[in-house]
Structure formats: structure tokens, C-alpha cells
Amino acid sequence: MCYTFPALITSSIKLCRWYKNCEHLEEGWKDKVNTIFKFARQCTSILTTQADAPALALSISESRAQLAAITLIIGTLQGARVFNIDGYDTLIMKAALHGARLLKKQHQVTAVHAASHLWWQAPVLEEGEADGPAVKESEKAAFPTRVDGEGVKAYPHQDSKCMLECLQKSLHIANFATEEIFTIQLYCNTLDQYLYYFNRGVPAIAPKFIVSLVELIRIEGVTTPEVITRHFRNTLAYIHVKKTAENPGQWDEVEVVGAFLKMGITR
Numbered sequence: 001m002c003y004t005f006p007a008l009i010t011s012s013i014k015l016c017r018w019y020k021n022c023e024h025l026e027e028g029w030k031d032k033v034n035t036i037f038k039f040a041r042q043c044t045s046i047l048t049t050q051a052d053a054p055a056l057a058l059s060i061s062e063s064r065a066q067l068a069a070i071t072l073i074i075g076t077l078q079g080a081r082v083f084n085i086d087g088y089d090t091l092i093m094k095a096a097l098h099g100a101r102l103l104k105k106q107h108q109v110t111a112v113h114a115a116s117h118l119w120w121q122a123p124v125l126e127e128g129e130a131d132g133p134a135v136k137e138s139e140k141a142a143f144p145t146r147v148d149g150e151g152v153k154a155y156p157h158q159d160s161k162c163m164l165e166c167l168q169k170s171l172h173i174a175n176f177a178t179e180e181i182f183t184i185q186l187y188c189n190t191l192d193q194y195l196y197y198f199n200r201g202v203p204a205i206a207p208k209f210i211v212s213l214v215e216l217i218r219i220e221g222v223t224t225p226e227v228i229t230r231h232f233r234n235t236l237a238y239i240h241v242k243k244t245a246e247n248p249g250q251w252d253e254v255e256v257v258g259a260f261l262k263m264g265i266t267r
Contacts, residue, residue, distance in 0.1 A: 005043045010076075012040040017082070063103035067111055070099045074114045078121060081155040088157055092118035096166065105177040109170045109186045113193050116166035120202060121156040160197075160204035167193055171213070181228070184221040187213065188231050195238065198250070207253035210239075214256045233263045240265050 016036050019029045026032070074095050083091065095118065099111025167190060174186035191213050198205040217232055224232075236259055242251040260266065 005046065009040050009043050012036050012043070013082075063107050066102050067099075067107040070095065070102070070111050071114055074099070074111070074118060078117050083155075085157075088155075092157075100169065100173065105173055106182055106186065108173045109189065112166050112170040112173065113189065116163045116170075116193065116197075119157065119159045119163040119166065120197065120200075121158060122200070160202045163197065163202065164204040164209075167197075167209075180220070181224060184217060184224045185228050185231070187217050187221075188228060188235065191217065191232075191235055195235070198254075199242070201250075207250065207255075210254050211256055214239075214259045218259045218262055233265070236260060236263050236265055 016033045019026055019033050019036075023029045077088075077092055077095060080088070092115070096112065096115035099115050100108050102108045102111055170190050170193075171187065174183050174190065177183040177186060191210070194205060194210050194213060198207075198210060214236070221228065221232065236256065239251070239254055239256060240260060242248060243254060245251070
């Protein structure tokens, strides 16, 4: 039940979305959607009343289980297209706050990293199409906002300022990790997130943030284990490839020469 019913509910929502997109072809599509929603509500009611609540509570008490649960919720919200702006803002804020309250600092940072993507939805034109770079104003016509009884649709929701605040929050959490090893690893993971958004042209991610974080890792990560050092070196190698490309663009402003020299990365 715990595995079958959530899949049924998700599939029901997808089917409703399909009927909505094909409303000009399907007569009586609203009645069909209402029937499907009734079925989804019944599944939800059965799931909440008959699931093994004590066992569920016991598993959720573990930080790792909580991380898996919040990651699943964040992933679902990140791909959602049906919410209005106010409703979506409320949901993603609650998801981010829950992620930041997990037991272990490592899990908190991972959850906050995932939550940052809630404020930067990468739109796709078709089901299964890989997400692309940041949406330009001229391209937003392909994803028109619609006004209905619930208000303006949020998708694609892109707020680079809030997304940056998530990344900065993750650095703050990492700074309070119990062991320095974990702190440096979490810094490296956060650097990867910065580079992901920077490569997509997200406005709030300026080169100075990347440069500062690279220098922080270079200075504090003097005695880190080989696995973390290798992670940092691979990340720097990625930056080096971007900077030495034929048209580096904004990557040319990412000046991390000191880190390149330390890790033996030269032109």
C-alpha cells in the first residue's frame, strides 16, 4: 500500500493534466477530471487512515529517512506545474524549512541544496525533455501564465535571489558541522551547486561568490582526506575547462589562479 497508492495518486494527477491539455479534443473532460480527482482523494484517505502509522513514525525519526522523504517532496514540487504563485511559495518555503531542521548537518545541507531548485524551475516543453538553461524574457511566451479561479500559475518559478539565499544558508549550516572534514566536504558540494546555477546564467550567481568559496576551501581544506581533495580538484578542472574554452563568456571572470596552482592545474 505504501508504494502502490502514492504511484496511483501521482498517475491520476498526470492523467488530469493530460485531459486539461487535450480539452479541445475531449468532450466532457471536466467530468472525467472530477471523477479522477475523487479516486485520488479516496486513495489518499485510505493511505492516511490504514497505513502503519507507528512503523512510519519510527522510520521518519531517523534523519536519513527524513532526508529521503523531504527529497521526494522537493522533487515532486520542483516538477509541479499546477500551483498558483501564492500556493507554490507557501509549499516550497515549508519544504525548505523542514529540510533545514533535519538532525544531521550533512542532511540539512543536502536538503537545502535540493530546495534551492524549487526557486529555479527549469522548464521543459515536452514530457521527458531535458531541462535547459535559464529562461530568457523573450522565451517566456512558450510558457504563458494563465489566470483562472486560483490565480496566476507559478510555473516556471524562477527567483534567483531566494535560490542564492538557499545556497548561502547551506554554507552557514556547513560551518557548524561537528567535524572539519564534513565542513569542507559540504563546502565542495555547495560549490558544485554554485557552478551549476552559474553555468545556467542565473542572475544572482556572480563570479565573486564562486571565487570566495574556492578560496575558502583552498585555505581551510589543508588536511582534508584524499577523497575530498580529489573532489575539489575535479571541480577546479571543470572550471579550468570552462575558462579555457574558445568563448569562455562569464567564466573568464572566475579568477581562481591560487587554487589552480595549489592543485597543479595549469594552462
